[in-house]
Amino acid sequence: MMSFGTCSLRGMRAGLGALALALALGAFGVGCRSSGSQGTGARADASASKGTSEGEGGAAAGEGARPDTGVDPAAGAGALVAAGAGPAIDLWIAGDLHLADRGAAPLAALPSLVPAGSSGILNLEGPIGDRPSDRSIAAPGDAPILTNGRDVPRILQGLGVAAVSVANNHAADLGRAGEVSTIAALRWSGVDPAGGDAGVAFFERDGIRLAVSAHDLSGGVPEGLAEALERADVGAHHLIVTFHVTGPPSYLPRPELREGVELALKAGAKVIAAHGSHALARVERQGDAVIAWGLGNLAFACRCTDEVDGAILALRLDRTSILEAEVIPIDAGLDGGPLGPASDPALVIDLLRKLGSSPGEVVDGRYRLTLADR
Numbered sequence: 001m002m003s004f005g006t007c008s009l010r011g012m013r014a015g016l017g018a019l020a021l022a023l024a025l026g027a028f029g030v031g032c033r034s035s036g037s038q039g040t041g042a043r044a045d046a047s048a049s050k051g052t053s054e055g056e057g058g059a060a061a062g063e064g065a066r067p068d069t070g071v072d073p074a075a076g077a078g079a080l081v082a083a084g085a086g087p088a089i090d091l092w093i094a095g096d097l098h099l100a101d102r103g104a105a106p107l108a109a110l111p112s113l114v115p116a117g118s119s120g121i122l123n124l125e126g127p128i129g130d131r132p133s134d135r136s137i138a139a140p141g142d143a144p145i146l147t148n149g150r151d152v153p154r155i156l157q158g159l160g161v162a163a164v165s166v167a168n169n170h171a172a173d174l175g176r177a178g179e180v181s182t183i184a185a186l187r188w189s190g191v192d193p194a195g196g197d198a199g200v201a202f203f204e205r206d207g208i209r210l211a212v213s214a215h216d217l218s219g220g221v222p223e224g225l226a227e228a229l230e231r232a233d234v235g236a237h238h239l240i241v242t243f244h245v246t247g248p249p250s251y252l253p254r255p256e257l258r259e260g261v262e263l264a265l266k267a268g269a270k271v272i273a274a275h276g277s278h279a280l281a282r283v284e285r286q287g288d289a290v291i292a293w294g295l296g297n298l299a300f301a302c303r304c305t306d307e308v309d310g311a312i313l314a315l316r317l318d319r320t321s322i323l324e325a326e327v328i329p330i331d332a333g334l335d336g337g338p339l340g341p342a343s344d345p346a347l348v349i350d351l352l353r354k355l356g357s358s359p360g361e362v363v364d365g366r367y368r369l370t371l372a373d374r
Contacts, residue, residue: 086318087206090118092328093242093313095275095295098125098302101149106299106333109340110159113328114314119162119205121212122298123244123275126170127178128152128185144304146170147178153189162203165214167195168244168276194242200232208319211236213269216244217256218276225260229267237319241269244276251281251355253293265289270322271315278307280348282355283327285369290315290325299333308332309348310339314366326360326368327352341365 092114099106114120126146156164164186171179179196186193192201195214202211213232215225222228233239241264247254253261257274264272265286273292274281281294296310310332316324329342329349342348345365352367360369 087208088316088318088323089205089208090115091210091271091315091317092118092120093240093271093273093292093295093315094120094122094298095273095310096125096278096300096305097122097298098146098300099148099152099155100126100146100301100336102301102336103149103151104155104158106301106336106338107155107159108338113312113330113341114160115316118160118314119203120156120160121163121165121240121242121273122156122161123165123168123214123242124148124152124156124182125168125300125302127166127172127174127182129174129178129181144302145173146302147174150185153185153191156186157189157191161191162205163192163194163201163210163212165195165212165242165244165275166193166198167214167216167242169216169218169246171196171216202236208238208317209236210238210240212240212242214242214244215260217254217260218244218246221256221259221263226263226267229264229269233268238270238317239264239268240271240273241267243272243274245274246276250277251279251294253281257293261291261293270317271313273313278305280309280311280352280355282352282357283311283313283325283367283369284356284358285325285371288321290322290369292327297332297334298330299339301336303335306334308334309342311348311352322371324368325371326363326366327357328366 126148128150129147130150166179166182166186183193183198192203192212194201194212195216200211200213202209204210211233213229215222229239229241243257243260245254245257253274261272269289271290274294277294278297278300279294280296281292283290283292285291290313292311292313295313297305297307298310298312308331310330312328312330314326314328315322327349329345331340331342333339342365346362349362349367357367358369360367362368
């Protein structure tokens, strides 16, 4: 999770062509760097891998008959559609969150950014515990210890967060006891943890049941990931997979993330999202799935990242399809400050397009993916 360099989105030339940027990124494998500026860009994470892969026990929690999706299996996987029949739910997925002891203030603007009544999924960096988080790095290469206040589960539940990934490289920052107590605290507050010993998180809205399978790739692709993903969606209409990654700065996905995404697609995941590098990356559709290769920060109290440009992926789903998908550019809440809408959403959207995001249109400062071939 740690960061050592930054790539300033606002320092990039807005007129740089997509091909030129792609060639530059492909040639060097990293984004541009500059010191002391806040902007979009991948961050180095030299922290040792502390997260855990999804446990065997959690996958059995939702075992049972698969729900009636209304799809004829002989018809094959359907394409994304622009409208559907029957109930639909609104969902949003955000990137990295570390609140420490800052309370709810950094997230105060979140309800105004996401659809009313929607359910959220995010990555919680660090366990829940009484020890205040370090707010500085003692020496180059040292990993900060991240913790979150005991009020965080209640705050998340009040904001409509339904599931939280605890599969990341800071999950064990308070040891084994911290991992166990964090899972228990989230469940007690009505927020489903996903990943590690928590297994797969299941929640249901308006008769639509979702499975959230979260995995830490800090140490590479975990052994048995393919099998875990294959069984994760039993009893759910849709499988949502999140991956936590670390590594040197890059707008491009790391090899382990590419492999993980490929396995998730084979397992039938409808939505795949990555976080952990604190950097934005492209958002695309592949068949009937939507992939967010990097969502950046949501809010981060630790002074170990200065990536202010982030995104929230907002979706509408019915029992069989993704009906709508759009990227909401945000300015992350850093060092305890509040998150908010992006100060320059057009620049963020321009970057996403140049990185190879699927076609879409700009609507009210948001990037709405084209879901049906027209």
